[in-house]
Amino acid sequence: MRAGDLAEPFPVVTLGTEAVTAARTIGDHRVPGLIVCEDDGSPHTVLGGSQVLRFLIPQYVQDDPALARVYDEDSSDQLLAALSTRTVRDLLPRRQDRHELPVVDSDATLLEIAASMARLHSPLVAVVDDGRVVGAVTVSRLFEHLFPDVSGTTS
Protein backbone atom coordinates (compact mmCIF):
# COMPACT_ATOMS: atom_id res chain seq x y z
CA MET A 1 0.00 0.00 0.00
CA ARG A 2 1.43 3.38 -1.03
CA ALA A 3 0.50 6.95 -0.25
CA GLY A 4 -1.05 7.38 -3.70
CA ASP A 5 -3.42 4.50 -2.94
CA LEU A 6 -4.41 5.94 0.43
CA ALA A 7 -4.72 9.56 -0.61
CA GLU A 8 -8.21 10.98 -0.53
CA PRO A 9 -9.45 14.17 -2.14
CA PHE A 10 -8.85 16.88 0.39
CA PRO A 11 -9.96 20.48 0.68
CA VAL A 12 -7.29 22.86 -0.51
CA VAL A 13 -6.99 26.58 0.16
CA THR A 14 -4.52 29.22 -0.91
CA LEU A 15 -2.71 31.87 1.13
CA GLY A 16 -5.25 34.43 0.00
CA THR A 17 -8.32 32.42 1.05
CA GLU A 18 -10.40 34.20 3.69
CA ALA A 19 -9.70 32.85 7.17
CA VAL A 20 -13.42 32.43 7.88
CA THR A 21 -13.80 30.32 4.75
CA ALA A 22 -10.88 28.13 5.80
CA ALA A 23 -12.32 27.64 9.30
CA ARG A 24 -15.73 26.85 7.85
CA THR A 25 -14.20 24.33 5.44
CA ILE A 26 -12.49 22.52 8.32
CA GLY A 27 -15.83 22.35 10.12
CA ASP A 28 -17.95 21.36 7.11
CA HIS A 29 -15.59 18.57 6.04
CA ARG A 30 -14.80 17.51 9.61
CA VAL A 31 -11.09 17.38 8.79
CA PRO A 32 -8.21 18.14 11.18
CA GLY A 33 -6.69 20.72 8.85
CA LEU A 34 -6.32 21.96 5.31
CA ILE A 35 -3.66 21.83 2.64
CA VAL A 36 -2.44 25.28 1.71
CA CYS A 37 -1.23 25.52 -1.87
CA GLU A 38 0.59 28.14 -3.87
CA ASP A 39 -1.24 29.68 -6.81
CA ASP A 40 0.48 27.16 -9.13
CA GLY A 41 -0.98 24.23 -7.16
CA SER A 42 2.24 23.20 -5.42
CA PRO A 43 1.90 22.56 -1.67
CA HIS A 44 2.87 25.45 0.61
CA THR A 45 2.07 24.05 4.07
CA VAL A 46 -0.65 22.41 6.12
CA LEU A 47 -3.00 24.59 8.18
CA GLY A 48 -4.05 22.63 11.24
CA GLY A 49 -7.28 23.39 13.08
CA SER A 50 -5.25 24.08 16.23
CA GLN A 51 -3.40 26.86 14.36
CA VAL A 52 -6.73 28.55 13.67
CA LEU A 53 -7.57 28.27 17.36
CA ARG A 54 -4.16 29.64 18.38
CA PHE A 55 -4.88 32.68 16.25
CA LEU A 56 -8.37 33.13 17.68
CA ILE A 57 -7.55 32.70 21.36
CA PRO A 58 -5.41 35.52 22.79
CA GLN A 59 -1.99 34.38 23.96
CA TYR A 60 -2.73 35.52 27.50
CA VAL A 61 -5.73 33.20 27.65
CA GLN A 62 -3.56 30.36 26.36
CA ASP A 63 -1.04 31.21 29.10
CA ASP A 64 -3.73 31.31 31.80
CA PRO A 65 -6.66 29.07 30.85
CA ALA A 66 -8.62 30.26 33.92
CA LEU A 67 -9.26 33.49 32.01
CA ALA A 68 -11.24 31.63 29.35
CA ARG A 69 -13.99 31.13 31.93
CA VAL A 70 -14.50 34.84 32.67
CA TYR A 71 -15.67 35.72 29.14
CA ASP A 72 -19.40 35.97 28.47
CA GLU A 73 -20.98 34.67 25.26
CA ASP A 74 -20.93 38.09 23.55
CA SER A 75 -17.23 38.49 24.23
CA SER A 76 -16.57 35.01 22.87
CA ASP A 77 -18.38 35.96 19.66
CA GLN A 78 -16.22 39.09 19.43
CA LEU A 79 -13.10 36.95 19.67
CA LEU A 80 -14.34 34.75 16.83
CA ALA A 81 -15.12 37.85 14.77
CA ALA A 82 -11.39 38.55 14.67
CA LEU A 83 -11.20 36.08 11.77
CA SER A 84 -13.48 38.14 9.54
CA THR A 85 -10.80 40.44 8.16
CA ARG A 86 -8.02 37.88 7.94
CA THR A 87 -6.69 35.48 5.33
CA VAL A 88 -5.04 32.09 5.63
CA ARG A 89 -1.66 33.84 5.36
CA ASP A 90 -2.36 35.58 8.70
CA LEU A 91 -3.17 32.30 10.45
CA LEU A 92 0.11 30.60 9.61
CA PRO A 93 3.05 30.72 12.02
CA ARG A 94 5.88 33.06 11.14
CA ARG A 95 8.09 31.56 8.45
CA GLN A 96 11.00 31.01 10.86
CA ASP A 97 8.71 29.09 13.22
CA ARG A 98 7.35 26.78 10.57
CA HIS A 99 8.40 23.18 10.51
CA GLU A 100 9.25 21.05 7.55
CA LEU A 101 6.35 20.63 5.14
CA PRO A 102 4.24 17.51 5.89
CA VAL A 103 4.34 16.21 2.35
CA VAL A 104 5.09 12.74 0.98
CA ASP A 105 5.44 11.43 -2.57
CA SER A 106 2.67 9.26 -3.89
CA ASP A 107 4.91 6.18 -3.71
CA ALA A 108 5.71 6.66 0.01
CA THR A 109 5.10 3.61 2.21
CA LEU A 110 2.76 3.53 5.22
CA LEU A 111 5.75 3.74 7.52
CA GLU A 112 7.10 6.78 5.67
CA ILE A 113 3.73 8.48 6.06
CA ALA A 114 3.60 7.55 9.77
CA ALA A 115 7.16 8.80 10.31
CA SER A 116 6.36 12.12 8.64
CA MET A 117 3.26 12.63 10.79
CA ALA A 118 5.07 11.65 13.98
CA ARG A 119 8.10 13.83 13.30
CA LEU A 120 6.09 16.91 12.36
CA HIS A 121 3.21 16.39 14.86
CA SER A 122 0.86 16.73 11.92
CA PRO A 123 -2.57 15.05 11.77
CA LEU A 124 -2.32 14.82 7.99
CA VAL A 125 0.19 14.75 5.17
CA ALA A 126 -0.28 16.06 1.68
CA VAL A 127 0.45 13.55 -1.12
CA VAL A 128 2.12 14.97 -4.21
CA ASP A 129 2.79 13.59 -7.62
CA ASP A 130 5.02 15.58 -9.97
CA GLY A 131 4.86 18.54 -7.61
CA ARG A 132 1.05 18.65 -7.64
CA VAL A 133 -1.15 17.82 -4.69
CA VAL A 134 -3.22 14.74 -5.46
CA GLY A 135 -4.85 14.43 -2.06
CA ALA A 136 -3.99 13.81 1.57
CA VAL A 137 -3.72 11.07 4.14
CA THR A 138 -5.18 11.77 7.57
CA VAL A 139 -4.03 10.01 10.71
CA SER A 140 -7.39 8.22 10.96
CA ARG A 141 -7.09 6.99 7.39
CA LEU A 142 -3.56 5.78 8.12
CA PHE A 143 -4.65 3.96 11.30
CA GLU A 144 -7.49 2.36 9.41
CA HIS A 145 -4.88 0.59 7.31
CA LEU A 146 -2.25 0.06 10.00
CA PHE A 147 -4.75 -1.51 12.40
CA PRO A 148 -7.44 -3.12 10.25
CA ASP A 149 -10.59 -4.25 12.06
CA VAL A 150 -10.33 -8.03 11.66
CA SER A 151 -13.22 -8.80 14.04
CA GLY A 152 -15.76 -6.89 12.03
CA THR A 153 -16.95 -4.92 15.07
CA THR A 154 -16.86 -1.58 13.33
CA SER A 155 -20.32 -0.10 13.19
Added chain:
Amino acid sequence: MTTVLVLVAFVSAYVLIATERIHRVAAALSGAAAMVVLGVVDAHVAFFSEDTGVDWNVIFLLLGMMVIVGVLRRTGVFEYAAIWAAKRAGGRPFAVMVMLIVITAIASALLDNVTTVLLIAPVSLLVCERIGAPPVPFLVAEVLASNIGGTATLIGDPPNIIIASRSGLSFNDFVLNLAPVVVVLVGVLIVMCRVMFASAFAFHPERVAALMKLDEREALQDVPLLVRSGIVLAAVLVGFVSHSVIDVEPSLVALLGAGALVALSRLDPEDYLADVEWGTLVFFMGLFVMVGALVEVGVIGDLARSATSAVGDHYFLGSTVLVFASGGLSGIVDNIPYVATMSPLVADLVSAGDGSAGSRSAWWALALGADLGGNATAVGASANVVVLGIAARNGHPISFWGFTKYGLPVAAVTIVVAWAYLALRYFVLA
Protein backbone atom coordinates in the same frame (compact mmCIF):
# COMPACT_ATOMS: atom_id res chain seq x y z
CA MET B 1 48.67 31.59 45.56
CA THR B 2 45.49 29.68 46.41
CA THR B 3 43.79 32.94 47.32
CA VAL B 4 44.62 34.41 43.91
CA LEU B 5 43.33 31.32 42.12
CA VAL B 6 40.12 31.37 44.19
CA LEU B 7 39.65 35.03 43.31
CA VAL B 8 40.22 34.35 39.61
CA ALA B 9 37.72 31.46 39.68
CA PHE B 10 35.17 33.56 41.55
CA VAL B 11 35.46 36.58 39.26
CA SER B 12 35.36 34.36 36.15
CA ALA B 13 32.18 32.63 37.32
CA TYR B 14 30.69 35.99 38.32
CA VAL B 15 31.42 37.46 34.88
CA LEU B 16 29.79 34.43 33.25
CA ILE B 17 26.71 34.90 35.45
CA ALA B 18 26.54 38.63 34.75
CA THR B 19 27.06 38.37 31.00
CA GLU B 20 24.89 35.25 30.64
CA ARG B 21 27.44 33.78 28.24
CA ILE B 22 26.43 30.43 29.70
CA HIS B 23 23.38 29.59 31.82
CA ARG B 24 23.74 31.03 35.30
CA VAL B 25 23.23 27.60 36.90
CA ALA B 26 26.12 26.16 34.90
CA ALA B 27 28.26 29.20 35.76
CA ALA B 28 27.57 28.91 39.50
CA LEU B 29 28.18 25.16 39.54
CA SER B 30 31.41 25.63 37.58
CA GLY B 31 32.53 28.24 40.10
CA ALA B 32 31.68 25.90 42.97
CA ALA B 33 33.50 23.02 41.26
CA ALA B 34 36.59 25.20 40.85
CA MET B 35 36.59 25.88 44.59
CA VAL B 36 36.50 22.13 45.25
CA VAL B 37 39.29 21.44 42.77
CA LEU B 38 41.40 24.19 44.38
CA GLY B 39 41.01 22.37 47.70
CA VAL B 40 39.31 25.25 49.49
CA VAL B 41 35.98 23.48 49.86
CA ASP B 42 35.34 19.89 50.91
CA ALA B 43 32.11 18.03 51.61
CA HIS B 44 32.05 19.11 55.22
CA VAL B 45 32.45 22.80 54.37
CA ALA B 46 29.99 22.67 51.43
CA PHE B 47 27.21 20.79 53.15
CA PHE B 48 27.57 21.36 56.89
CA SER B 49 29.33 24.66 57.52
CA GLU B 50 26.82 27.30 58.57
CA ASP B 51 29.12 30.17 57.59
CA THR B 52 30.80 28.96 54.42
CA GLY B 53 28.59 26.18 53.06
CA VAL B 54 25.22 25.96 51.36
CA ASP B 55 22.70 27.96 53.37
CA TRP B 56 19.96 25.37 53.70
CA ASN B 57 17.67 27.85 55.44
CA VAL B 58 17.56 29.88 52.24
CA ILE B 59 17.18 26.82 50.00
CA PHE B 60 14.32 25.30 52.00
CA LEU B 61 12.55 28.60 52.57
CA LEU B 62 12.50 29.10 48.81
CA LEU B 63 11.41 25.51 48.22
CA GLY B 64 8.59 25.75 50.75
CA MET B 65 7.27 29.00 49.30
CA MET B 66 7.50 27.65 45.75
CA VAL B 67 5.34 24.67 46.71
CA ILE B 68 2.82 26.95 48.46
CA VAL B 69 2.65 29.15 45.35
CA GLY B 70 2.30 26.05 43.16
CA VAL B 71 -0.92 25.16 44.98
CA LEU B 72 -2.18 28.72 45.42
CA ARG B 73 -1.98 29.62 41.73
CA ARG B 74 -4.40 26.79 40.90
CA THR B 75 -7.17 28.53 42.80
CA GLY B 76 -7.56 31.46 40.35
CA VAL B 77 -7.54 33.98 43.20
CA PHE B 78 -5.14 36.34 41.41
CA GLU B 79 -7.29 36.49 38.30
CA TYR B 80 -10.33 37.07 40.50
CA ALA B 81 -8.66 39.90 42.43
CA ALA B 82 -7.38 41.67 39.31
CA ILE B 83 -10.71 41.59 37.45
CA TRP B 84 -12.63 42.55 40.59
CA ALA B 85 -10.30 45.52 41.14
CA ALA B 86 -10.54 46.66 37.51
CA LYS B 87 -14.33 46.59 37.71
CA ARG B 88 -14.30 48.49 41.00
CA ALA B 89 -12.12 51.09 39.28
CA GLY B 90 -14.94 51.59 36.79
CA GLY B 91 -12.68 50.82 33.86
CA ARG B 92 -10.86 54.15 34.19
CA PRO B 93 -7.32 53.29 33.04
CA PHE B 94 -5.38 55.20 35.69
CA ALA B 95 -7.58 53.86 38.50
CA VAL B 96 -7.19 50.36 37.06
CA MET B 97 -3.40 50.80 36.97
CA VAL B 98 -3.37 51.98 40.60
CA MET B 99 -5.38 48.94 41.64
CA LEU B 100 -3.08 46.57 39.74
CA ILE B 101 0.02 48.26 41.19
CA VAL B 102 -1.31 47.85 44.74
CA ILE B 103 -2.37 44.22 44.19
CA THR B 104 1.00 43.38 42.62
CA ALA B 105 2.98 45.09 45.40
CA ILE B 106 1.03 43.29 48.15
CA ALA B 107 1.24 39.93 46.39
CA SER B 108 4.98 40.40 45.81
CA ALA B 109 5.53 41.06 49.49
CA LEU B 110 4.04 37.66 50.27
CA LEU B 111 5.14 35.63 47.26
CA ASP B 112 8.12 35.72 44.98
CA ASN B 113 8.14 38.42 42.32
CA VAL B 114 8.39 36.20 39.29
CA THR B 115 5.32 34.19 40.29
CA THR B 116 3.39 37.36 41.01
CA VAL B 117 4.00 38.90 37.60
CA LEU B 118 3.38 35.58 35.88
CA LEU B 119 -0.07 35.55 37.47
CA ILE B 120 -0.93 39.23 37.11
CA ALA B 121 0.37 39.93 33.58
CA PRO B 122 -2.08 37.73 31.60
CA VAL B 123 -5.15 39.09 33.39
CA SER B 124 -3.81 42.63 32.95
CA LEU B 125 -3.61 42.06 29.21
CA LEU B 126 -7.23 40.93 29.27
CA VAL B 127 -8.31 44.02 31.24
CA CYS B 128 -6.38 46.36 28.92
CA GLU B 129 -7.96 44.76 25.87
CA ARG B 130 -11.41 45.27 27.42
CA ILE B 131 -10.93 48.94 28.30
CA GLY B 132 -8.93 49.80 25.17
CA ALA B 133 -5.77 50.79 27.04
CA PRO B 134 -2.24 50.12 25.75
CA PRO B 135 -0.91 47.17 27.77
CA VAL B 136 2.80 48.04 27.85
CA PRO B 137 2.52 50.81 30.51
CA PHE B 138 0.47 48.47 32.69
CA LEU B 139 2.95 45.61 32.37
CA VAL B 140 5.91 47.89 33.10
CA ALA B 141 4.12 49.45 36.09
CA GLU B 142 3.36 46.00 37.49
CA VAL B 143 6.91 44.72 37.30
CA LEU B 144 8.18 47.93 38.93
CA ALA B 145 5.55 47.48 41.67
CA SER B 146 6.57 43.87 42.08
CA ASN B 147 10.23 44.71 42.71
CA ILE B 148 9.25 47.49 45.13
CA GLY B 149 6.62 45.41 46.96
CA GLY B 150 8.97 42.46 47.30
CA THR B 151 11.34 44.67 49.28
CA ALA B 152 8.89 44.89 52.18
CA THR B 153 9.31 41.46 53.73
CA LEU B 154 11.82 38.73 54.45
CA ILE B 155 10.14 36.43 51.90
CA GLY B 156 9.36 39.06 49.24
CA ASP B 157 12.63 38.96 47.33
CA PRO B 158 15.43 36.35 47.31
CA PRO B 159 18.10 38.92 48.37
CA ASN B 160 16.06 39.55 51.53
CA ILE B 161 16.00 35.82 52.30
CA ILE B 162 19.81 35.71 52.02
CA ILE B 163 20.18 38.83 54.17
CA ALA B 164 17.83 37.41 56.81
CA SER B 165 19.73 34.17 57.02
CA ARG B 166 23.16 35.83 57.20
CA SER B 167 22.11 38.59 59.61
CA GLY B 168 19.77 36.71 61.92
CA LEU B 169 17.15 39.43 61.38
CA SER B 170 13.59 38.22 61.85
CA PHE B 171 10.51 38.50 59.64
CA ASN B 172 9.23 41.24 61.94
CA ASP B 173 12.53 43.14 61.67
CA PHE B 174 12.05 43.29 57.91
CA VAL B 175 8.42 44.35 58.17
CA LEU B 176 9.10 47.01 60.79
CA ASN B 177 12.13 48.45 59.02
CA LEU B 178 11.30 48.07 55.34
CA ALA B 179 7.50 47.95 54.99
CA PRO B 180 6.98 51.62 56.02
CA VAL B 181 9.30 52.93 53.32
CA VAL B 182 7.89 50.48 50.77
CA VAL B 183 4.40 51.92 51.35
CA VAL B 184 5.83 55.37 50.59
CA LEU B 185 7.68 54.01 47.54
CA VAL B 186 4.50 52.46 46.11
CA GLY B 187 2.92 55.92 46.41
CA VAL B 188 5.93 57.42 44.64
CA LEU B 189 5.61 54.82 41.89
CA ILE B 190 1.93 55.63 41.38
CA VAL B 191 2.71 59.35 41.02
CA MET B 192 5.55 58.61 38.60
CA CYS B 193 3.35 56.30 36.54
CA ARG B 194 0.74 59.05 36.28
CA VAL B 195 3.39 61.30 34.75
CA MET B 196 5.35 58.76 32.69
CA PHE B 197 2.31 57.06 31.14
CA ALA B 198 0.01 60.10 30.88
CA SER B 199 -0.95 59.29 27.29
CA ALA B 200 -2.09 55.78 28.22
CA PHE B 201 -5.02 56.88 30.35
CA ALA B 202 -7.56 57.87 27.70
CA PHE B 203 -10.97 56.81 29.03
CA HIS B 204 -13.37 55.01 26.70
CA PRO B 205 -16.77 54.97 28.44
CA GLU B 206 -18.25 52.86 25.66
CA ARG B 207 -15.84 50.02 26.49
CA VAL B 208 -16.62 49.87 30.20
CA ALA B 209 -19.57 47.55 29.51
CA ALA B 210 -17.18 45.00 28.00
CA LEU B 211 -15.14 45.02 31.21
CA MET B 212 -18.19 44.77 33.42
CA LYS B 213 -19.36 41.68 31.51
CA LEU B 214 -16.33 39.72 32.69
CA ASP B 215 -17.33 37.39 35.50
CA GLU B 216 -14.44 37.24 37.93
CA ARG B 217 -16.13 34.52 40.01
CA GLU B 218 -15.66 32.14 37.09
CA ALA B 219 -11.90 32.50 37.54
CA LEU B 220 -12.13 30.79 40.92
CA GLN B 221 -11.55 27.25 39.78
CA ASP B 222 -11.54 25.43 43.10
CA VAL B 223 -13.21 27.32 45.94
CA PRO B 224 -12.64 24.63 48.62
CA LEU B 225 -8.94 24.62 47.70
CA LEU B 226 -8.92 28.41 47.85
CA VAL B 227 -10.36 28.33 51.38
CA ARG B 228 -7.84 25.71 52.53
CA SER B 229 -4.97 27.60 50.86
CA GLY B 230 -6.07 30.85 52.49
CA ILE B 231 -6.10 29.23 55.94
CA VAL B 232 -2.66 27.68 55.46
CA LEU B 233 -1.18 30.89 54.03
CA ALA B 234 -2.54 32.83 57.00
CA ALA B 235 -1.04 30.26 59.37
CA VAL B 236 2.30 30.50 57.56
CA LEU B 237 2.26 34.29 57.89
CA VAL B 238 1.49 33.95 61.62
CA GLY B 239 4.41 31.53 61.79
CA PHE B 240 6.72 34.02 60.08
CA VAL B 241 5.62 36.85 62.35
CA SER B 242 6.11 34.76 65.49
CA HIS B 243 9.09 32.64 64.40
CA SER B 244 11.48 34.33 66.80
CA VAL B 245 9.02 33.78 69.66
CA ILE B 246 8.20 30.16 68.90
CA ASP B 247 11.84 29.57 67.95
CA VAL B 248 11.12 28.02 64.55
CA GLU B 249 13.19 29.15 61.56
CA PRO B 250 11.27 30.74 58.64
CA SER B 251 12.48 27.89 56.44
CA LEU B 252 10.72 25.37 58.68
CA VAL B 253 7.59 27.53 58.80
CA ALA B 254 7.49 27.53 54.99
CA LEU B 255 8.13 23.77 54.78
CA LEU B 256 5.45 23.02 57.37
CA GLY B 257 3.02 25.25 55.45
CA ALA B 258 3.92 23.57 52.17
CA GLY B 259 3.44 20.14 53.74
CA ALA B 260 0.06 21.10 55.19
CA LEU B 261 -1.10 22.53 51.88
CA VAL B 262 0.04 19.48 49.94
CA ALA B 263 -1.83 17.22 52.37
CA LEU B 264 -4.99 19.33 52.25
CA SER B 265 -4.98 19.92 48.49
CA ARG B 266 -4.53 16.22 47.65
CA LEU B 267 -2.79 17.28 44.45
CA ASP B 268 -0.35 14.93 42.77
CA PRO B 269 3.37 15.62 43.33
CA GLU B 270 3.89 16.55 39.69
CA ASP B 271 1.25 19.27 40.11
CA TYR B 272 2.55 21.00 43.23
CA LEU B 273 6.19 20.46 42.27
CA ALA B 274 5.66 21.87 38.77
CA ASP B 275 6.26 25.43 40.00
CA VAL B 276 9.44 24.63 41.92
CA GLU B 277 12.30 26.34 40.14
CA TRP B 278 14.92 23.65 40.65
CA GLY B 279 17.40 25.60 38.55
CA THR B 280 17.14 28.57 40.89
CA LEU B 281 17.70 26.38 43.95
CA VAL B 282 20.79 24.77 42.39
CA PHE B 283 22.04 28.23 41.37
CA PHE B 284 21.81 29.33 45.00
CA MET B 285 23.72 26.25 46.16
CA GLY B 286 26.57 26.87 43.73
CA LEU B 287 26.63 30.51 44.71
CA PHE B 288 26.89 29.76 48.42
CA VAL B 289 29.86 27.45 47.82
CA MET B 290 31.58 30.10 45.68
CA VAL B 291 31.10 32.83 48.29
CA GLY B 292 31.98 30.42 51.09
CA ALA B 293 35.34 29.79 49.44
CA LEU B 294 36.05 33.54 49.48
CA VAL B 295 35.31 33.53 53.20
CA GLU B 296 37.48 30.43 53.75
CA VAL B 297 40.58 31.98 52.15
CA GLY B 298 40.07 35.23 54.04
CA VAL B 299 39.18 37.53 51.13
CA ILE B 300 35.87 38.58 52.67
CA GLY B 301 37.53 39.09 56.05
CA ASP B 302 40.23 41.32 54.52
CA LEU B 303 37.65 43.33 52.58
CA ALA B 304 35.52 43.69 55.71
CA ARG B 305 38.51 44.95 57.71
CA SER B 306 39.29 47.48 54.99
CA ALA B 307 35.66 48.56 54.82
CA THR B 308 35.43 48.75 58.62
CA SER B 309 38.52 50.94 58.90
CA ALA B 310 37.34 53.11 56.00
CA VAL B 311 33.88 53.56 57.51
CA GLY B 312 35.06 53.85 61.10
CA ASP B 313 32.16 55.33 62.99
CA HIS B 314 30.85 57.12 59.88
CA TYR B 315 27.92 54.76 59.62
CA PHE B 316 25.83 57.18 57.62
CA LEU B 317 28.54 57.38 54.99
CA GLY B 318 28.76 53.59 54.95
CA SER B 319 25.02 53.13 54.49
CA THR B 320 24.92 55.87 51.86
CA VAL B 321 27.65 54.20 49.80
CA LEU B 322 26.01 50.80 50.30
CA VAL B 323 22.51 51.84 49.19
CA PHE B 324 23.67 53.70 46.07
CA ALA B 325 26.38 51.22 45.05
CA SER B 326 24.00 48.30 45.58
CA GLY B 327 21.33 50.09 43.56
CA GLY B 328 23.72 50.83 40.71
CA LEU B 329 25.20 47.34 40.57
CA SER B 330 21.87 45.54 40.91
CA GLY B 331 20.60 47.33 37.83
CA ILE B 332 23.43 45.81 35.84
CA VAL B 333 24.00 42.40 37.39
CA ASP B 334 21.68 39.91 39.05
CA ASN B 335 21.08 41.10 42.61
CA ILE B 336 21.13 37.55 44.05
CA PRO B 337 24.87 36.84 43.56
CA TYR B 338 25.61 40.43 44.52
CA VAL B 339 23.82 40.11 47.86
CA ALA B 340 25.22 36.63 48.46
CA THR B 341 28.72 38.10 48.09
CA MET B 342 28.06 41.23 50.09
CA SER B 343 26.21 39.64 53.00
CA PRO B 344 29.25 38.15 54.80
CA LEU B 345 31.05 41.46 54.30
CA VAL B 346 28.17 43.49 55.70
CA ALA B 347 27.85 40.99 58.57
CA ASP B 348 31.46 41.72 59.56
CA LEU B 349 30.91 45.45 59.10
CA VAL B 350 27.83 45.44 61.35
CA SER B 351 29.40 43.23 64.01
CA ALA B 352 32.38 45.63 64.18
CA GLY B 353 30.01 48.54 64.78
CA ASP B 354 28.79 49.91 68.08
CA GLY B 355 25.39 48.18 67.89
CA SER B 356 23.52 51.43 67.30
CA ALA B 357 20.62 51.72 64.87
CA GLY B 358 22.98 53.59 62.56
CA SER B 359 25.55 50.82 62.48
CA ARG B 360 22.86 48.17 61.86
CA SER B 361 21.30 50.24 59.06
CA ALA B 362 23.87 48.74 56.68
CA TRP B 363 21.61 45.68 56.33
CA TRP B 364 18.65 47.83 55.30
CA ALA B 365 20.85 49.85 52.94
CA LEU B 366 21.94 46.61 51.26
CA ALA B 367 18.37 45.29 51.00
CA LEU B 368 16.89 48.55 49.71
CA GLY B 369 19.69 49.21 47.23
CA ALA B 370 19.76 45.66 45.84
CA ASP B 371 15.98 45.21 45.63
CA LEU B 372 15.12 48.65 44.23
CA GLY B 373 18.09 48.70 41.86
CA GLY B 374 16.58 45.70 40.08
CA ASN B 375 14.06 48.09 38.50
CA ALA B 376 16.73 50.09 36.67
CA THR B 377 17.10 47.98 33.54
CA ALA B 378 15.31 45.23 31.68
CA VAL B 379 17.77 42.67 33.04
CA GLY B 380 18.01 44.03 36.59
CA ALA B 381 15.64 41.45 38.06
CA SER B 382 14.20 38.11 36.99
CA ALA B 383 10.64 39.50 37.04
CA ASN B 384 11.61 42.12 34.44
CA VAL B 385 12.85 39.46 32.03
CA VAL B 386 9.70 37.38 32.56
CA VAL B 387 7.36 40.30 31.82
CA LEU B 388 9.30 41.26 28.71
CA GLY B 389 8.83 37.68 27.51
CA ILE B 390 5.07 37.75 28.19
CA ALA B 391 4.74 41.10 26.43
CA ALA B 392 6.59 39.85 23.35
CA ARG B 393 4.53 36.66 23.15
CA ASN B 394 1.36 38.74 23.18
CA GLY B 395 2.47 41.02 20.38
CA HIS B 396 3.58 43.97 22.52
CA PRO B 397 7.38 43.75 22.51
CA ILE B 398 9.24 45.94 25.01
CA SER B 399 12.85 46.62 24.09
CA PHE B 400 15.70 46.91 26.60
CA TRP B 401 15.59 50.69 26.35
CA GLY B 402 11.82 50.68 26.14
CA PHE B 403 11.85 49.28 29.67
CA THR B 404 14.89 51.12 30.94
CA LYS B 405 13.55 54.59 30.09
CA TYR B 406 10.85 53.98 32.69
CA GLY B 407 12.73 51.67 35.06
CA LEU B 408 15.83 53.81 35.48
CA PRO B 409 14.04 56.97 36.71
CA VAL B 410 11.87 54.89 39.03
CA ALA B 411 14.91 53.07 40.43
CA ALA B 412 16.78 56.36 40.86
CA VAL B 413 13.93 58.18 42.59
CA THR B 414 12.98 55.25 44.84
CA ILE B 415 16.61 54.72 45.90
CA VAL B 416 16.96 58.41 46.75
CA VAL B 417 13.74 58.23 48.78
CA ALA B 418 15.03 55.07 50.48
CA TRP B 419 18.31 56.82 51.29
CA ALA B 420 16.39 59.75 52.79
CA TYR B 421 14.40 57.26 54.85
CA LEU B 422 17.61 55.63 56.11
CA ALA B 423 19.04 59.04 57.00
CA LEU B 424 15.94 60.15 58.85
CA ARG B 425 15.06 56.95 60.67
CA TYR B 426 18.49 55.65 61.68
CA PHE B 427 20.53 58.85 62.03
CA VAL B 428 18.54 62.08 62.29
CA LEU B 429 15.66 60.75 64.39
CA ALA B 430 17.48 57.83 66.07
